[in-house]
Amino acid sequence: MVPPEVEQATSEFSSSLLSDREFAIGPVPGDGGRTQSAASFMTLRKRPAGHDLPNTCGENLSEGAFMLVLRDVLDETQKTGKAIGHFNISDLVLLKAVFDSARELSVPVLVGASSAERKFMGVDQIVALVRSLREEFNFPIFLNADHTHSRAEAEEAAKAGFDAIVFDVSALPFEENVRQTKEAVEALKSINPAIVVEGEIGDIGVGSEIHEKAPDLSKGLTTPDDAKRYVESTAIDILAPAVGNMHGMLASMVRGETRKRLDIARIAEIKTATRALLTLHGGSGTDDEDLRKAIAAGINVVHINTELRVAWRRGLEDGLATQPHEVVPYKILPFAVESVKHVTVSRLRLFNGMPA
Numbered sequence: 001m002v003p004p005e006v007e008q009a010t011s012e013f014s015s016s017l018l019s020d021r022e023f024a025i026g027p028v029p030g031d032g033g034r035t036q037s038a039a040s041f042m043t044l045r046k047r048p049a050g051h052d053l054p055n056t057c058g059e060n061l062s063e064g065a066f067m068l069v070l071r072d073v074l075d076e077t078q079k080t081g082k083a084i085g086h087f088n089i090s091d092l093v094l095l096k097a098v099f100d101s102a103r104e105l106s107v108p109v110l111v112g113a114s115s116a117e118r119k120f121m122g123v124d125q126i127v128a129l130v131r132s133l134r135e136e137f138n139f140p141i142f143l144n145a146d147h148t149h150s151r152a153e154a155e156e157a158a159k160a161g162f163d164a165i166v167f168d169v170s171a172l173p174f175e176e177n178v179r180q181t182k183e184a185v186e187a188l189k190s191i192n193p194a195i196v197v198e199g200e201i202g203d204i205g206v207g208s209e210i211h212e213k214a215p216d217l218s219k220g221l222t223t224p225d226d227a228k229r230y231v232e233s234t235a236i237d238i239l240a241p242a243v244g245n246m247h248g249m250l251a252s253m254v255r256g257e258t259r260k261r262l263d264i265a266r267i268a269e270i271k272t273a274t275r276a277l278l279t280l281h282g283g284s285g286t287d288d289e290d291l292r293k294a295i296a297a298g299i300n301v302v303h304i305n306t307e308l309r310v311a312w313r314r315g316l317e318d319g320l321a322t323q324p325h326e327v328v329p330y331k332i333l334p335f336a337v338e339s340v341k342h343v344t345v346s347r348l349r350l351f352n353g354m355p356a
Contacts, residue, residue, distance in 0.1 A: 068134075070142045070163045070196055071237070073108045074277055077300045083351040086110040086279070087344055088146060088305035090117040092129070093333050094312060097340035099133050099141055104345065107352050110164070110301065112146035115153060127161045144196075146303070151184055158188050164196035166240065166279075170203070174226065177201060181234040201230050202242025204282050215246065221266065224273035231274045238277040238301065243267050243294075245282040253285035254310055260286040264293045271298030279303065283347075291350060302351055307343050315339025 077083055087098045089111055102109035113126050130143040144164040145157035154165050167184040169177050181199040188197050203220020222241035231239055244263040252258040260282075271278060277300045283291065284306035291302065319326075319335030326332055349356055 068140050069194065071194060073140060073142075074196065074238070074300055078277070081296060082353055083280075083295045083299055084108055084110050084301050085344070085348045085351045086112050086144060086146075086301050086303045087308055087347075088112040088114060088117060088303070089126075089308075090120050093336045094308055094340060095129060095133075097308075097337045098344050099139075100337070101341050101344035101348055102141060103137065103139060105348050105352065105354065107348055108140035108142070109348070110142050110144050112144045112166075112303065112305070114146040115148060118145065118157070123156060123160045131161065151180075151187060154184055154188055155191060158191040158195055162195070164198065164238075166198045166200065167236075168200045168240075170200040170240075174201065174230075178230060178233045181230075181236060185235050196237045198238035198240055198279055199230065199234050199236040200240040200281070201226060204240075204242045204246050221263065222270060224266075224269040227270045227276075228273040231276045236276075238279050239270070239274060240279040240281050241267070241270050243270070243280070245280055245286070258285075260290070262286065262290045262294050264290065264297050267294055267299060268297040277301070284308075288350060295351065302347070304343070304347055307347075308340050311339040311343045312336050 073084065085102075085107075087094070087109070089095045089098060090113070095111065098109060098111060111130055113121065118126065127143060130141055133139065134141050142163040143161075144166065145154065145162045146166050147168045148154045148157060148165055149168055154167050157165055165184075165188055167181055167188075169180050172180065177199075185197045185199075188195050202222035220242050222243065227239060227241055230236075243266045244261060246260065253260070262280075267278070278298050279301040280291075280294055280299045281303045283302045283304045295302070315336035315338060316332070318339065319332040322335065323332060346356070348354075
């Protein structure tokens with residue numbers, strides 16, 4: 001049971017410097033306020049004097065404790081030329097596979113939940129799951145409310161404790177997108193000043209599913225000028241541009257016959273114009289070398305969803321086929337966990353410049 005003083009302190013995170021979802025991962029030896037963890041670019045921040053946040057055991061952290069901040073980790077990718085892997089989840093199998101993969105490689109990771117995924121798992125429930133992993137294992141796993149299409153949804157996620165919000169009204173005309181996104185940023189920052197807010201412009205299709213035919217997205221590509229104007233007008237933390245990427249995968253991609261190709265020059269031009277953090281949505285099925293070049297050109301976060309869903313189904317089918325008479329979930333589901341881990345480990349290695 002969480003002690004009353006802990007519950008009160010954590011519920012008031014928007015009223016102090018610790019309102020910004022900085023989670024304790026210490027104590028660790030001090031080095032003037034900053035140090036490095038086992039993860040090569042996991043950044044730690046020392047707690048300001050006079051601000052105490054109870055830990056999960058109900059005890060106040062000592063003055064030597066440090067905090068982990070998503071924005072610091074994102075900013076570090078600007079210097080290291082790496083990208084944070086973002087993986088969507090909709091059940092405990094996917095969360096376990098993603099978390100185990102990141103711990104195995106000692107790299108930060110973002111877990112995403114779209115509107116439908118949040119509805120299935122529960123907003124408060126997914127926050128509790130991710131928070132428990134972060135606090136128990138002192139590990140940089142962060143939670144993102146992916147493709148949130150309304151202020152009400154976004155504010156619900158912010159109040160629940162999500163670390164980041166993708167406020168996506170990219171289907172609207174540009175000026176209306178700017179207006180609504182600017183208002184959303186102001187509202188979300190008033191709830192949690194350190195929450196990371198992402199906005200999106202351009203057309204990257206819809207649905208992390210298997211498509212038979214690719215949509216024509218050529219007319220919805222993001223221009224550097226629009227990107228610059230959008231970032232400056234909205235004050236978003238991260239921009240998600242359309243650069244040849246698309247949600248979902250073609251059936252031919254699932255079979256390994258074709259791959260998505262990105263407009264690397266466009267990514268570089270957008271980065272130069274905005275100097276902003278950039279997210280690549282719809283990373284599933286993308287050519288590996290294009291992903292490497294995209295990260296080198298300025299992509300900081302790469303979203304993978306459909307690849308995990310395909311691996312989840314294949315693993316489950318393997319578990320059922322291997323044990324046709326088994327009915328115990330925890331004896332069948334490890335097949336799905338391992339199948340998904342095969343994908344997440346591979347992707348995390350690529351995003352972090354590690355050997356395959």
